[in-house]
Amino acid sequence: MPEKIRVLIADDQTLVRTGFRVILEAEGDIEVVAEADTGTEAIRQAQLVEPDVIMMDIRMPQLDGLAATEEILRHPDPPTIVVLTTFDQNEYIYRALRAGAAGFLLKDAPSTRLIAAVRAAATGDSLIEPSITQRLVERFAEPAPTGGTPPQLAPLTERELDVLRLIARGLSNAEIAAELVVAETTVKTHVARILTKLGIRDRVQAVVVAYETGFVTRGR
Structure with missing residues (x-):
């Protein structure tokens, strides 16, 4: 049996973390290995449990998800990071992509997209909502x-x-x-x-x- 995709969920809302855990762990090939409610804790857990994929919220106390993403991706062989966001955080998303995040997922996306995002991130294949990624780059890049x-x-x-x-x-x-x-x-x-x-x-x-x-x- 192939190894499961190891996921860390970083979000300051308990209900969001719980909902994501329930959805992901219903899949036979995904395992939630840790949770974090601050950016600082996300960094600590990333080093401790060595996940394959991190679902990272942008707005968290102590240290936001953008700063946590930058710190985690400085380390050798880092996990893949997918940023969790809402429609009003476009500029932050673009900064996260430039920092090295593999993509993003709207926090109210259907469960099927959450599962697909984790699997895509784990394999390095195309991202969820590529057209939105393109729109963000068009808006915030300086060509x-x-x-x-x-x-x-x-x-x-x-x-x-x-x-x-x-x-x-x-x-x-x-x-x-x-x-x-x-x-x-x-x-x-x-x-x-x-x-x-x-x-x-x-x-x-x-x-x-x-x-x-x-x-x-x-x-x-």
């Missing part, structure tokens, strides 16, 4: 002047640039494969090479890079 391939993306091949452009549009690996008429395994290889060449952790940071370099811009 560089366009014109040719940005120097930061020079290591990428033409096909890898094609894949990056589609990642920035919020497409999953399967959707990119269909768009480019290639196998999904080929897309996964391209994505892995893009992340390695750009020195970034995951595809969300790839979206940020695509917009901040001006490679992809609003409406382009």
Whole structure:
């Protein structure tokens, strides 16, 4: 039997933590190994239990989720962090993505999306609500002047640039494969090479890079 996905839930609301725990532990492949009600406790528990995925609320006492995310991701081989948020926290979400969070989930999302978010985070595959991620980056990134391939993306091949452009549009690996008429395994290889060449952790940071370099811009 494969190992379960180990999850830490960090949120200052007891009802939220309890609800998430009940939903996640009903799944045979997920285990909630710890909870935290402050950013400081989230850091401590992350070091203590070494979860695979952290569901991190932004607004918590002592130390907020953004600062906790930055601290946790400074350590070697950190867990994947998914930020829990509400619609009025867009700017914080973008800062969290830049800090290295793998994505975000609306706190009132259906249980199916919570489960899918944990599984996606554990595998490094596409994020939940990729179109929202794209909208946030469009709103808060400061794109560089366009014109040719940005120097930061020079290591990428033409096909890898094609894949990056589609990642920035919020497409999953399967959707990119269909768009480019290639196998999904080929897309996964391209994505892995893009992340390695750009020195970034995951595809969300790839979206940020695509917009901040001006490679992809609003409406382009």
